[in-house]
Amino acid sequence: MRIRSKRLIKTIGSASIILLASGVAVPVISNSQNVVYAAKKKSVNARSYGVDVAVYQSSSVKSSANAGAQFAIVKVSEGTSYRNPKASAQIASAQSNSMLPMAYHFALFGANKSRAVAEAKYAVASAQASGLPKGSYIACDWETGDGNVVTGGKTASANAIIAFMQQIKDSGYQPLLYSGAYLLNHNINTAKVTNAFPNSLWVASYASMGRIDTPNFSYFPSMNGVIIWQFTDNWRGLNVDGNISLLPLSINGSASSQAPSTNEVSTGKTVMHKAYVYDQNGQRVAGKSYAAYTKVQVIGGMVAINGVNYYQVGENSYIKVDNVDGTKRILKNKAFVYNKKGKLVSSPAISQGTTVSTYGGTVTINGDKYYRIQKNRYIKASDF
DSSP, X not given: OOSSEEEEEEOTXXXXXXXXXXXXOOOOOOOTTOOOOOOSOOEEOXXXXXXXXXXXXXXOOHHHHHTTEEEEEEEEEETTTEEOTTHHHHHHHHHHTTOEEEEEEEOOOTTOHHHHHHHHHHHHHHHHHTTOOTTOEEEEEOOSBTTBOOOSOHHHHHHHHHHHHHHHHXXXXXXXXEEEHHHHHHTSOHHHHHHHSXXXXXXXXXXXXXXXXXXXXXXXXXXXXXXXXXXXXXXXXXXSEEEEESSOEEGGGTGGGSOOOTTSOEEEEEOOSOEEEEOTTSOEEEEEEEOTTOEEEEEEEEEEETTEEEEEEETTEEEEGGGTTOEEEEOXXXXXXXXXXXXXXXXXXXXXXXXXXXXXXXXXXXXXXXXXXXXTEEEEGGGO
């Protein structure tokens, strides 16, 4: 977020940098009318641009909308005693400029679950007082600043974050987790969070400081469950954070689980692992599958159904993204490549720290577990 003093930390495995910061409190100004604004825009597609704003930005987000932003994430609260006095105006401005409104809360609970629940309730009350439509996204901004302790332990921190997110969900909103790539990789058991709330990460990771108009996906941080990427703190020269959605976003979650239209542009892809066909409800279609290395036409981008990412390959027909693009995993060791009989192949070893796409679950060969990385090529699961 740009609302606090900047601190820069290198991300793993790239020249990327992320933004971490500290909070500043100002007097609370409530929305005395407690107006809830009717949502003009209820969904945006994957690869849509958005901005996040707080008290340090203008009450109007029109300039961002004119630059192409389709969603706005507004800071509504911090801890249990601060509300953004501009939140109501910023949410109203987003609505009037046909942007999808969202909200975030700066967390001070560290690894304390009971405090996390209290802050979530305060965040919901603040969002409601600011006019955020029911069913919108509310993100937990968990990072360094204003005394938030980020060293309480990866699992304890994850448990507190999950408690916050569950309270948000129980209150009728959609929870997200915002943080920098470094903290997500080092200070939070992020896998536990995404197991509880798939596709819920809003991650900050910058290729460089200064103005960036479009994201360079060569610097995208390697992790699962990312729905929004914050890629700059100066989008298109507006001195506002720039974000891009990696999956569809919608109020009440309808768009993120809805099939893209069959009129969307199709892209040729190769199935890398046997792919069963599912319907729009995530139910397997009997007798339908694609063999490995079959060419398919993918319609539109990824679509989430019941927390799992799919590609549409036909009318009411979907296959899992993992069977096409694979699951990205990072090697913790130098890894050798084996064939399906467990024999070492002549290809060079793969360096530690390399991100590798794996397909399907683990397979057992001669008593050891492996992941398949391509046809008749495997790496030991213990190397990841």
